[in-house]
Amino acid sequence: MAETDCIHVSTPVGGYDILFAPGGLQHLDQILAARGLTGRTIVGTNTTLAPLYGRALAGQLPNAVTVTLPDGEQHKTLETCRVVYSGLAQLGLDRHGLIIALGGGVIGDLLGFVAATYMRGVRLVQVPTSLLAMVDSSVGGKTGVDLPEGKNLVGAFKQPELVVIDPDVLQTLPDIEWRCGLAEVIKHGLLADPALLDSALLQRERAAEFIPRAVRVKVEVVQQDPFEQNIRAHLNLGHTFAHALEQVSGYTWKHGEAVAVGLVAAARLSARLGLCSPDLPAQVERLLGKVGLPVRFGPYDPANLWQAMAVDKKWQDGRNRFVLLQGIGAPVVRDNVPPEEVMAVLKELADQP
Ligand SMILES: NC(=O)c1ccc[n+]([C@@H]2O[C@H](COP(=O)([O-])OP(=O)(O)OC[C@H]3O[C@@H](n4cnc5c(N)ncnc54)[C@H](O)[C@@H]3O)[C@@H](O)[C@H]2O)c1
Ligand SMILES: [Zn+2]
Incomplete structure (x- = not known):
């Protein structure tokens, strides 16, 4: 055995x-x-x-x-x-x-x-x-x-x-479920393991190779924060955007697909705020595109997406909160991000085909 x-x-x-x-x-x-x-x-x-x-x-x-x-x-x-x-x-x-x-x-x-x-x-x-x-x-x-x-x-x-x-x-x-799982694997790669950001690795026949790496990222985080009091929030990278998209679409978007677009949005917002290199969003988009995940919101009104985010249960005391990237492997939580910067990202991702 x-x-x-x-x-x-x-x-x-x-x-x-x-x-x-x-x-x-x-x-x-x-x-x-x-x-x-x-x-x-x-x-x-x-x-x-x-x-x-x-x-x-x-x-x-x-x-x-x-x-x-x-x-x-x-x-x-x-x-x-x-x-x-x-x-x-x-x-x-x-x-x-x-x-x-x-x-x-x-x-x-x-x-x-x-x-x-x-x-x-x-x-x-x-x-x-x-x-x-x-x-x-x-x-x-x-x-x-x-x-x-x-x-x-x-x-x-x-x-x-x-x-x-x-x-x-x-x-x-099913293929769609595979791709949705890959969105979370890529999230783990962005949070802590750049080796996971290689489309050649993220193939079904190599699942036994990359799954342990992706699991290790989550294990490290939950061991440090078993009851979700601090850094476990990093696992929400892309998820504030994703939940809004799922909700505005009436849950016709699958979670993993929404997470993919959410990762693009988080990377773009990070770059806009000067936290990470301006090349990071394009790198994220390229990888997601290669594995067949969406990188645009589609025909949703950015104002509705913003509204859906504003009722997110994780936004305490009326302050917004985003998990952002200072680079690959360097997540950071930011409160009070200027709404116009978020709105700009929503518009970019909704407008382009
Ligand atoms: N507890 C947590 O920390 C945590 C974290 C993330 C997500 N979740 C929850 O996980 C759920 C989503 O999980 P999911 O994406 O696995 O969805 P799912 O359990 O609905 O599975 C997706 C589909 O794939 C089918 N399926 C699963 N394995 C298969 C296989 N080997 N062969 C053929 N078909 C297979 C299932 O029957 C189902 O139809 C949500 O409810 C979400 O809230 C929980
Ligand atoms: Zn998720």
Whole structure:
């Protein structure tokens, strides 16, 4: 069994490993048994992933049952949790049980929240299957669900016992989901690892090479700031713009695509404010374009985008706040950025074809 790479994450409530194991899903039983992660096991997944991986996985594990949820962010709700809680109770899962979250960020967030709350907490193993979940959502312990009033408004910190990343499952990931994950990888590259800013590396066949690097960036940040009190904000690079675009588009823009444009906007704003080299925005745009991600907002009114940003929950006391770049690997948080500078960036990105 080839365990190629392993990152240990320290948290205030203990630590856990992130295991990079190409083909690891084929022998997850041995991986779990070697770590004492045995007992009554629930493989929580969705209708897309159950036939691809979920059923085979549950068949391989002693004492495991599959719980299959509908696919989609619209099901990341308390109502779905309630159905899962009842299912777990009927299956007789007690507090010694184990939940394996097998899926993208939606499954990881929802089942992580269930694992945090069912019987005041049961053990959790994250098996992320989307690129975004591998490099972003499965690391850091944030779990939760959406409310009609907004995304991720209910949640908990829940550290897993183990995260197992098997890049082989990415072969079935739809192209658009792949690209959306790349937007977060590029964000991590801009924050801390310039080696990730190479389009030749960001190919599916090289996933096993670059994913550990991208994960390491997030691990470093969350270890320093486990409860999101300071530098974890850096992970929001591009996201203030992205959330505005998602909202103004009525969520027709996918998150990763919006993040791509948001990264361009953050780079342009940084250059305008004289924080970074004037060449940085073009470099960011070139890379995003090469991997097939959008670099323009499209036909949205800059005033509406600004309005959407102004209600962002992270802007305290009426002051605006942006994560900007002093260069690659040098993020900085700035409050009170002159609104006309932001507006100028919004106009540049909305006007050009
Ligand atoms: N907890 C955190 O820190 C954190 C961070 C970032 C994002 N998130 C959350 O993550 C969610 C987005 O995650 P996502 O982008 O993975 O979306 P997702 O979970 O909806 O997955 C995207 C699609 O890809 C499919 N899929 C996933 N893996 C596949 C595979 N290997 N083969 C075939 N199909 C596959 C899924 O079934 C789904 O249809 C959002 O709800 C977001 O709020 C959480
Ligand atoms: Zn994101």
